[in-house]
Amino acid sequence: MKELTVISGKGGTGKTSVTASLATLAPNRIVIDADVDAANLFLTLEHEVLEKESFEGGHKAMIDEALCTRCGECLERCQFDAVSEVPDNHDAVSNISGEADTASKGSGTVHTVSDKSGKFVIDPVSCEGCGVCVHFCPADAISFERQICGEKYISKTANGPMIHARLGIAEENSGLLVSQLRQKAKEMAIKEKIPMIITDGPPGIGCPVIASVSNADAVLIVTEPTQSGMHDMARVKKLADQMNAAVYLCVNKADLNPEATDEIKKFCHENGISFAGEIPFDRDVIESMKAGKSLVTFSQGPASVAVKNVWQNVLSFMEKRMDRLT
Amino acid sequence: MIVTIASGKGGTGKTTVTVNLAAIAPVSDIQVFDCDVEEPNSHIYLKPENITTQEISTMIPVVDKELCNLCGECEKLCQFSAIALIAGKIMTFPEMCHSCRGCAMVCPEGAINEGKRVLGSLLEGKNQRGIELIWGELRVGEAMSPPLIKQVKQRINPEKFSFVDAPPGTSCPAIETLRDSDFAILVSEPTPFGLNDLALTVEVLKKLNVPTGIVINRADTSEPTSSVQGSMPDTIIDEYAEKEGIEILQKFPFSREAARVSSKGLLLVDEMPEMKKLFQELYDKIMSRLDAIKEKNPAKQAEGTMS
Missing domain, CATH: 3.40.50.300 (P-loop containing nucleotide triphosphate hydrolases)
Structure with missing residues (x-):
């Protein structure tokens, strides 16, 4: 052949x-x-x-807001700028977590607020699927599912x-x-x-x-x-x-x-x-x-x-x- | 402002659109970035001089065999099969490594040191018109272009005006290039292949939240077209754009002369006055679109000028 x-x-x-x-x-x-x-x-x-x-x-990391202690370990460890801290918006929180994540999806910009602690989200477009944040999360709050990509x-x-x-x-x-x-x-x-x-x-x-x-x-x-x-x-x-x-x-x-x-x-x-x-x-x-x-x-x-x-x-x-x- | 051509x-x-737009723009504040690092071509047309070259590399693990106790934690963490315990030995596969540093972070013995794999080169130069060109050239044999594209884009000066030439396709290299753009110009052609791939790119840009306009190339309808039944009309892109509510910024006719001029690495705006006129119109249209974007989003503009 x-x-x-x-x-x-x-x-x-x-x-x-x-x-x-x-x-x-x-x-x-x-x-x-x-x-x-x-x-x-x-x-x-x-x-x-x-x-x-x-x-x-590959896999994609996703933070479960209910388990997240907002320690910021994931943000520090990620080499791909995929994790960002966003203002804790009440409208978003009242949504189910899946929908709240869509709001931040793909914006590509890292929003960091230092005055008060916000929630952490992972941009699925930037996530390389390396699993580092998943391994080091002290609260086991990050899921790592295989993605259907096509x-x-x-x-x-x-x-x-x-x-x-x-x-x-x-x-x-x-x-x-x-x-x-x-x-x-x-x-x-x-x-x-x-x-x-x-x-x-x-x-x-x-x-x-x-x-x-x-x-x-x-x-x-x-x-x-x-x-x-x-x-x-x-x-x-x-x-x-x-x-x-x-x-x-x-x-x-x-x-x-x-x-x-x-x-x-x-x-x-x-x-x-x-x-x-x-x-x-x-x-x-x-x-x-x-x-x-x-x-x-x-x-x-x-x-x-x-x-x-x-x-x-x-x-x-x-x-x-x-x-x-x- | 960052305008990306995809x-x-x-x-x-x-x-062709990138280099001719750059040539028609006032030069004092313009930078051109060629992010098609696998096959960069902008330099062929812009002819930069006094080129400086910088080697760009990425982190890969180098195991200190004296310190390694063969615990296998690195292999367990690595998602890319870049480090593995094989026959009682720890082995690395540098070409597979995505530089997440997970192995170094997880190693209890501190046995993993930082090595490097060359991704390619970052080149820059200025041409006789004063246009600054910055581009990447991926090392032949290197699989991963996004980290090099990232390095090229880091050179973007937000106070200047940037034209960015994107790679083809709709996957990682194109996405890495398009993200954070203020505006994207999509160059298409009125063929089924052109329409299919245009529609895919429009979906990507929706996901990235980047406003878009379309340029139709080889849009000529005056050449004899086929009388075959069921053949697609030359207006397929116009119909698609109308349905999607995307503005058509310009149409360039098919021209053998233009193809010949471009094939020699020459600029259409220098050699063909009728093309120069079309590019000037396109440039003006882009500027007015950008003004509208600035008005709508003044915060972003302020952010840009501050940094």
Whole structure:
């Protein structure tokens, strides 16, 4: 089984459009949308959700006002400025504690009143889930529940399963969620003898990207011929090298700046990157997205032809690599 | 005042809007912060000079093996599997550490000392126009960007006017950047991906209590559009904004020329007079929105000028 992850560094270079087409061209594969906090693949691949499961992320600390002695130990120990002391407002106290907490939720500002002792609250957005306050609270007044941070899906598409997710609003642990999606995909691939997993990665180089690339056989970098695209491509290539993945690259909207496209090809040549092709700017890419279809399903235009060529190249690169490994 | 430029979806034009707005603003009181520390790009356009670089690191535990009595309290407390008792030895996994210092606090022997893991760099410089740019660059291989973003934001001078370029997405890095902003400009594009991610970001901003306006990029409707049945109209963002009661601050047409100018790292306000006009209008609109916010919330303003 082979694993290919599509990444870019810079956002908006066309990762999802390319992935949707590759997932349409591959006869038997699992496709994963690992851009869990801004997932788009489901908008462009016709699918039917078969299974839903909630995603349990990290823990969050929450102070039980009835037990709290207002000693301030939690505020002193927290390294994430998540605890604050707020004026003891009678309206808030008369509410049940859950509602009182919502009033302070997400304001992000630390309100400290020194003249008289207020109550302590934990901002759930700032809480890192480290449990330090929970451990050191002398009154055992802080609960530490595992949070439901989103939903995971297994869907059916024309040529294999799609595994995707939706991270809750302002929730964390995107790296953990990506790892779980990939683990699920691997289990399914082995069980159902599916030869390939294609992952649509998130932008950037941070934790969900690392989780998308680790242990993948190869990455396909989708870049664009701009100064920003080239800057970010170089960083993401360095990351792929650290993680021992083979690196393939294609240039999207290549004709918008042909000189820059040539520079990228030179970079590939000098850095051991297999060049998988150029995709021209083509309105059909946006039109296919608007129609909710992959580009290769929707159009026979120049970009569609170019993406098919990229797929053929990627396939042959991967076969060569497999030969070398075995 | 802190104005943050965000989007949800990547590549909609956040950086383009940030750097061109900065270039059009009166320079005496402006600072630009690039909080897309995973892939910062503002410096490509603003071209700061005399750049200073500072290494930013975070605390990780280093165990003094002489003092450690292998009690395992640190492992019990650590939520991130960053310290563990394995085969009679205490081991640390620095890349997993979130720097909560819990292990050091709980250790009865005082055996845990402070080490460091490099997160990346904090860079700053000023360009020929006088614009000050401060940005972070995450070390390749480092997973956690929020602590570095926090460091970048600590440089915000509340007496000055700040434009902050946010990372894409709607999770931790975007939230760390957006919180405490006085106003957020959401740059979107009239595509299903653009709308989907815009709506997610609007929900985040509601949770953070940050007032918002929308900029539509590549909003051109004059290009031939598809006649395919069921195809989405180019007005999807307008319809969404109306439903949500969010003001559309400006629309930028799709332009191959603009794409070409930007691809070279040049500013649209320098190269294209028609774009300069649109950015000037956008700048004026933002200023009047900020005036309204100041009037509504004078306490916050006083707080800002005092510190």
